[in-house]
Amino acid sequence: MEAHSGTLLTIICEAGLEPVLVADLVRLGARGYTICDTRGMGSRGMRDALWEGSSNIRVEVLGDRALIETLVAHVHDRYYANYGMVLFVTEVEVLRPEKFLKRPGEDPS
Amino acid sequence: MEAHSGTLLTIICEAGLEPVLVADLVRLGARGYTICDTRGMGSRGMRDALWEGSSNIRVEVLGDRALIETLVAHVHDRYYANYGMVLFVTEVEVLRPEKFLKRPGEDPS
C-alpha cells in the first residue's frame, strides 16, 4: 500500500448550516466532502432529529494539513460562536493525495 | 489553528441500546455525543437495518483521555459480553477543549 499522509476534518453541526457551510468549504479549496445525517447532544441541549430544526449533520473533508487549517480557521471564526458545532481533526493515510490537493483541473485523477 | 489534543470514542452497537447507553455516557461525564444510524455485519451475523430489531447505531463521544477511559471501561463491563458491539478510540485534535472537559456550568463556551 503506497500510502501518503492526509488530514481529515470532521464537523458536526446544525443541519440548517449545510448549504452555506458547504459553499464556504468549496470556495476555500476543498476538493470534496461527505455528509451524513446525525442526531446528538451537546452544550446547546438535545438535538433529537425529530424535525428539520433539531437535526445535525456530520461533514467530513479530506485534504492536506494546510487546507484543513484554513478551513478550521474560517469555520471557527464564522460559525463557532453562534451555532451548535463541534469539530475535530485526524491524521490519516490516503491513497492518491493528488485527488485532494490539486486545485485546478477537474480530471478524476 | 490553536489545536489541543482530544480523544474520540466510537461505539457501534445495536440500535436498541441507544437510550440506556446514552444515559450511562452522560452520567459518567460525557458533555455531548453524536449518533448516526448504520447497518453492518459482525460476529453476531448480519444487521441489515431492515427493521428496528436489526439496526445498528454509531455513537461518537469527544472528550479527554481520562473521560474516554472511564467510558470504555464501563461500556465494556456492562454491555460488551451480551450485546453486538464494537468500539475504538482515536486521538484527534480539537479546537476548544473546555467544551468537552468542564463538567459543571452549561455555558456554551
Add this chain to the structure above:
Amino acid sequence: MEAHSGTLLTIICEAGLEPVLVADLVRLGARGYTICDTRGMGSRGMRDALWEGSSNIRVEVLGDRALIETLVAHVHDRYYANYGMVLFVTEVEVLRPEKFLKRPGEDPS
C-alpha cells in the same frame, strides 16, 4: 483500559457498489463492517442522494494492519479507477483484537 492497536479503513463510494464491495471485503478476510448512507461531492461531481443513482455509502472496516493493507490494495485495483470513491486509513485503539483478527470459529468473543 487494556487497549490494543488496530487499523480502521474507511471507504466512501457509490451506493450501488455495496453488494459487490462487501462481498469482496468478507472474502478477503474482514470479520465485520459497518455502513452508513451519505451524500457528498468529489471529482465526479455532486452526489446529492436525491435518488439511488446519486447516493453514497461510507463503509468502515476494523482490522489489523495486514488485513487493511490487503483490502486497500484490492479495492484500489478493482474499483478505484472506474468508480466514485475515496478511502483513508486511521490507526486506532481497540479493546479485543481477537474479534477482528481470528479468522475461523465464530464465537462472539
Add this chain to the structure above:
Amino acid sequence: MGSVDPVVLFFVLGVAAGLLRSDVRLPSALYESLSIVLLIAIGLKGGVELAKTALGEIALPALAVVLMGLGTPLVAYPVLTRLGRFRRPDAASIAAHYGSVSVVTFAVGAAHLTRLGVPFEGYMTVFLVLLEMPALVAGVLLAKGIHRATDWRALAHEILCGKSIFLLAGGLAIGWLLGPEGIRPIDRLYFDLFKGILTLFLLEMGLITAARLQDLKRAGAFLIAFGIAMPLVSAVGGAVTGWWLGLSVGGTTLLATLYASASYIAAPAAMRIAVPEANPALSIGASLGVTFPFNIVLGIPIYHAMAKAVHGLGG
C-alpha cells in the same frame, strides 16, 4: 385462486425477493411509518367497536383471556429447557416471545375473517393490547426468579410505553372517545387504505423473514419444530377459551390466532434490556423465521377450522 388473500401473496413475494437476493428493499422509514399507521388503525377500529360495548361486560372475560394466555409461556419454558436443552435465559426469552402476541398476525387474521364475511367481536383489540404484556413479565421471572435484582420500574416503562402498546392503546382511546361519527373524517386514511398498507407491510415482513432463515440453520431442528408445534398447542387453548367465554366463531378464531402468534416487536425490545444474556437470534429466528410465516400462510385457516370444530362440538 380467488380465495387467496392478497396479503399472503405479498408476503410470498417478499420472501421470494429475499431468497433470490433481489435488491427490493423497503426503506426502514417506510417500514416504521407503516407500522405506526397499522397500530393506530387497529386501535381506532377497536375503540370504535368498544364504544358499542359496556366496559363492565368485558372485564371478566378479559381477565380470563389474560390468565389463560399465561399458559403459553408456562408450557413453553419447561419444553425449551428440558426437551430443547436451552439455557435458562434463552428458554425464558423464547417463552416470553410466544406468550406475547403479534399485531400483524392479528391484523391478517381479522382481514381473513372479513374477506370470508365471518363476523367477530369488535373488542378483540382490547385482548390484543392486554395480551402483549403479561408474558413479558413472566419471561423475566422465568429468567431471573423473583428474588434477583430486576429493575421492574424500567421494565414496566419499557413495556407500557413501548411503541406498540402505546399506539394501540392510544388509538383505542381515541376511537372510543370519537365513536363511529367522529372518526369519519379520518377513516379514508386509517380504514380504507388499511388492507393496501397491510400488503406493503407484508412484503417487507417477507423480506425480513427471508433474512432470518439463515439464523434458523444455526438454531437447529428443535427450534423449527417448536415454532410450528407451539402455536398449534396455544391455538387449541385459545379456541377452547374463546368458546368457553361465549365468543362467536370469528372471535374464537382471533383468540386462537392471538395465542398462537409470537411477538416480534415488543418482546425483543423488552427482553434485550431485561434479559441481556439471552441470544436474540434464537427467539427472533423462531418467531419471525418460523412461526410468523406458518401463521400467515397455514395457521390462520387452521385456527378458523379449530374454532368451528370447538363450536360444533360444544354447541
Add this chain to the structure above:
Amino acid sequence: MGSVDPVVLFFVLGVAAGLLRSDVRLPSALYESLSIVLLIAIGLKGGVELAKTALGEIALPALAVVLMGLGTPLVAYPVLTRLGRFRRPDAASIAAHYGSVSVVTFAVGAAHLTRLGVPFEGYMTVFLVLLEMPALVAGVLLAKGIHRATDWRALAHEILCGKSIFLLAGGLAIGWLLGPEGIRPIDRLYFDLFKGILTLFLLEMGLITAARLQDLKRAGAFLIAFGIAMPLVSAVGGAVTGWWLGLSVGGTTLLATLYASASYIAAPAAMRIAVPEANPALSIGASLGVTFPFNIVLGIPIYHAMAKAVHGLGG
C-alpha cells in the same frame, strides 16, 4: 365528546408519548413527507377556490392583511426588549416568529370550521402565503437596523425559495391552473386523505412539543406568558381586520388564527442564517412549546368566538 377534533386528540397523544418518554417516534422522513403533502394540499385547495375569485377583488384586501399583520412584530419587539429584557437579536427573532404564520395551525383552524360546518373564503390560503414573509424581513430589520450589512439577496432567496412558501405557492398555482375539474384525478391523495394525514402530523407535533418543554424551563415565566398573551392580542387584531375587510365569520376566524399563529418552519430557518446571534431555543421554545399547543387546543375556539363577537357587535 363527539365535539372534540380528532386532530387535537392525536396532538395530546403525541405530547403524552413525549412526556412519558415512550419510544414512539415518527421517522423524520415521514415528518418531512407529510409536511410536503400538507403544503401542496393546502396550496391546491386554495388555488381551486381562487379560480372562482377575480384576482383584482382580493388585491387590496391582501395588501391590508399584510400591513395589519406587521402589527404583531412591531408590538412584540418592544414588549420583548423592554418588559422581557431580551437582547436585541433575540427579541427581533422572536418577533419575526410571531409575525409570520404557522401552516399547520391554519390547517387545524380550517378543519375545525369544516367540522362545524362554518364556511370561509377559499382565498384565505393566499393570505397564508403572503403573511409568511414580511415579518421575517421586519425581524431582520429590527435585529440589525436598515444600515447594517445584510445579505438581502440571500435572505430573499432563503424566504421565497424556502420549502414552505415554494410548495404553498406552487400548489396554489397548480390548483388555479387546473380548477376543480382538472384536480379531480389527484383529489384522492390530497383532499380525501388530508384529515388523516393531519392526525399523523399532529401526533409528531406533539412529540416535538414535548421535547421543547425542557427549553421552556430555561426560558422562564416571561416567555411562557408572552407565548399565550401575544397570540390573543394578535387574534383581536385579526378579528377586527377580518370584519373590517368584510370577511365572513369563518374567514375572520381564520385571519385571527393566522395572526395568532407563530411560524416554526420558515422563520427558524431564515432567522438562523440572517440573525445568527439569536438563540433559537428561545424563539422555538416559545412558538412550538407554548403558542402552538395553546392555539391548537384552546386558541382556535377562542378566535372563533372572537370572530362571532366582532361580527355581532359590528353588524
Add this chain to the structure above:
Amino acid sequence: MGSVDPVVLFFVLGVAAGLLRSDVRLPSALYESLSIVLLIAIGLKGGVELAKTALGEIALPALAVVLMGLGTPLVAYPVLTRLGRFRRPDAASIAAHYGSVSVVTFAVGAAHLTRLGVPFEGYMTVFLVLLEMPALVAGVLLAKGIHRATDWRALAHEILCGKSIFLLAGGLAIGWLLGPEGIRPIDRLYFDLFKGILTLFLLEMGLITAARLQDLKRAGAFLIAFGIAMPLVSAVGGAVTGWWLGLSVGGTTLLATLYASASYIAAPAAMRIAVPEANPALSIGASLGVTFPFNIVLGIPIYHAMAKAVHGLGG
C-alpha cells in the same frame, strides 16, 4: 388550461425548485417508497387486465415487440461512436439506456390516454416488463463483444432480480392471480391514489432532472441533440410496430412511448456493474436530463399524434 396534465405541472414545479435552488427536497425514503408503490401498482393493473387475455394470444406479438425494440440500441450505438465520437463503453451504455424503458414515462403516457378517454390494451404492461431487459444485454455485448469474459450469471441476476423488474413482474403475477374481484380490497391504495402518488413522484423527478442539467453542460450539444432525436426515431419504430401488430391507437401510442423512453433505474444499475468503464454522467445526463423531460412534456402528445397518423394511413 384544463387540458394540461397535473403530472406535467408537478414536474415543472420540481424543475423550477431545482433551478431556483429551493430547499424543497423529498426525503430519499419517500422517493424509494413511491417508486415501490408505483411499480407494484402498474404490475397489478396489468395483471388484472392480463387475466382477461389468453396468454397464447400475446406470445407472438410480445416476441415481435422485443425484437423490434432491439432496433433502438442497434441504431444508437453506431450513431454514438461514429457521429458522436464516444468511447466504446460509453456508446454501449447509452445505447442500453435508450433501448431499455422508463416505467414512469409509461405511467405518464397511460395517464395521458386515460385523461383523454383513449382506451389501450391492458397487457401493455407485459411489454413494459419484457422490454426492460434485452437492451441491457445488447449493451454489454456492444461494450465487450461476445468473446470477452463477462459474468453473465451475475448480470442476469442483476437484471431479473433488480427491483424494477421484480416488483413489476410480482405485481403482474399477483394481479393475474387475484383478478378484478380479488384485488378490490387493495385498490384504494394502488389504484385510487395512483395519480396523486404520480404527482409527488414527478415533483421529485423534476428536482432530479434539474440537478442533472449541470452534467449536460459537460456532455455537450451532441448528446442533447441525441436525447431528443433518438426517442423520436424510436417512437416511429414503435408506432409502425404497434400498427403492424394490430394494436389500438392507444396501445400504439404506448408502444411508441415505450420505445422512445430511456431507462434510468434498471439500466444505470446494471451498466455500472457490467460496464464500469462507462461514465454514468453521460448516460444518465442524457436519459434523465434530456429525454425524460422531453417525453413527459412534449413527447407523449407527439407519439399520440404519430399513432393516429399511422392508423390513419394504414387503415
